[in-house]
Amino acid sequence: MTLLNVSDLRVAFPGRGFRAKPVEVLHGLSFDIAPAETLGIVGESGSGKTTIGRAVLGLVTPTEGTIEFDGRDITRADRRVRRTLSRDIQVVFQDPYTSLNPAMTIGDILTEPLVKGGRSAHDARQRVRELLDRVGLPADSPNRMSREFSGGQRQRVAIARALAPAPRLIVCDEPVSALDLSTQARVLDLLIELQRETGVAYLFISHDLAVVRHISHRVGVVLRGDLVETGPAAQVTLDPRHPYTRRLLLAAPVADPLLQEQRRAQRRRTAHDHRQQDDSVPLSTNA
Incomplete structure (x- = not known):
């Protein structure tokens, strides 16, 4: 059973300057989320991952593709429909300091x-x-x-606000990136516990592979508006197939200085080896 189904999602923003052509920031992404499942979306700043969440929430309008929620097309839902959908689709934003009045x-x-x-x-x-x-x-x-x-x-207040109408899906847009590491862990554990209790599904957006690995069932990796690798969280975040995902893994900090230096060296070698390789070819590790 599928709760959210996104097919061939494309989003373009107006270009800068007079008569400038629109700039496409998402290039035909497709994914789905089942009830009580967490799909992690990971990528660097500017990759387009936040735009994915905004499209699902109706904050940006896709230029092509469809977004279906519980079998219903909500791609271009009007304001009245969106008010109704807000009972089923909620959001937790990145900054806990500005998201509360x-x-x-x-x-x-x-x-x-x-x-x-x-x-x-x-x-x-x-x-x-x-x-x-x-x-x-x-x-x-x-x-x-x-x-x-x-x-x-x-x-935690923001999470309580999102849970208030008993939603079926929560879009979590970098919900722990503004917190220190120990607080991050407590908030992530809280989200996991709440999912077990309520059956809510998460679209979890982050730049941090370690965070995504901790909370997600499946992971999608976004590079310059393309979904380049998808699959089970452990496989994608620990043994990735795509060169870009491997570079993300090597860029993640570790506590051991020697291991960190080895990772830096390996990342430099990987970047050199794949400089001429086209990173835009999607790979899927789904069974």
Whole structure:
């Protein structure tokens, strides 16, 4: 069973200057996500990975291709349909410091969308208490302002907000990149635990192979708008086939200085060996 199906997705943005041609940033990507599955999308800055998430959320309009959610074509859904879809598709953004309204209490931030969605104020407050407890925040959190929380705690609030309408899919756009390593691990473990409890699916976007490996069932690697390698998370992140994925793996930092130096040297050799190779040929490691 497929929850999200993306087929031949192409996105172009207007070019700079008078009469400039549009610039295509996604070149016919196709992937799917099953219920309760995490698909990790990994790539460098500028690869187009965030645009994938924005297209699924309806924040950019594809120039070609289709996006289907639960068998329904949502590629060019209008505002009314998108409001309905927001109950099933939510998002956790990268920056926990700017994604929460600093003028509102945490309780108001979380109850407002529930009340607008048709819940009574009493039911909304009860739901908020349950959500904050689920993500491990103190009981007095609804009465506090976002500035009173650490970065990791703010991201837990953002996760609670995404979970509030009981969605079936959450787009996680670099949700831990602004956090320190220990906080990253706690937030990732929280997302995994919540997925086991609720059955929610994740489209998890990141530049970090180690992060993607920790949380994903399958991984897709994006290079300059092309999906160049897909497959099971362990295979793609530990024994990749595509030269670009291998370079990403070698670029990941490790704690051992000697091993880090060996990786740097190997990465330089790999870059030299494949300088003339066309990296745009997609490879799939799906069985």
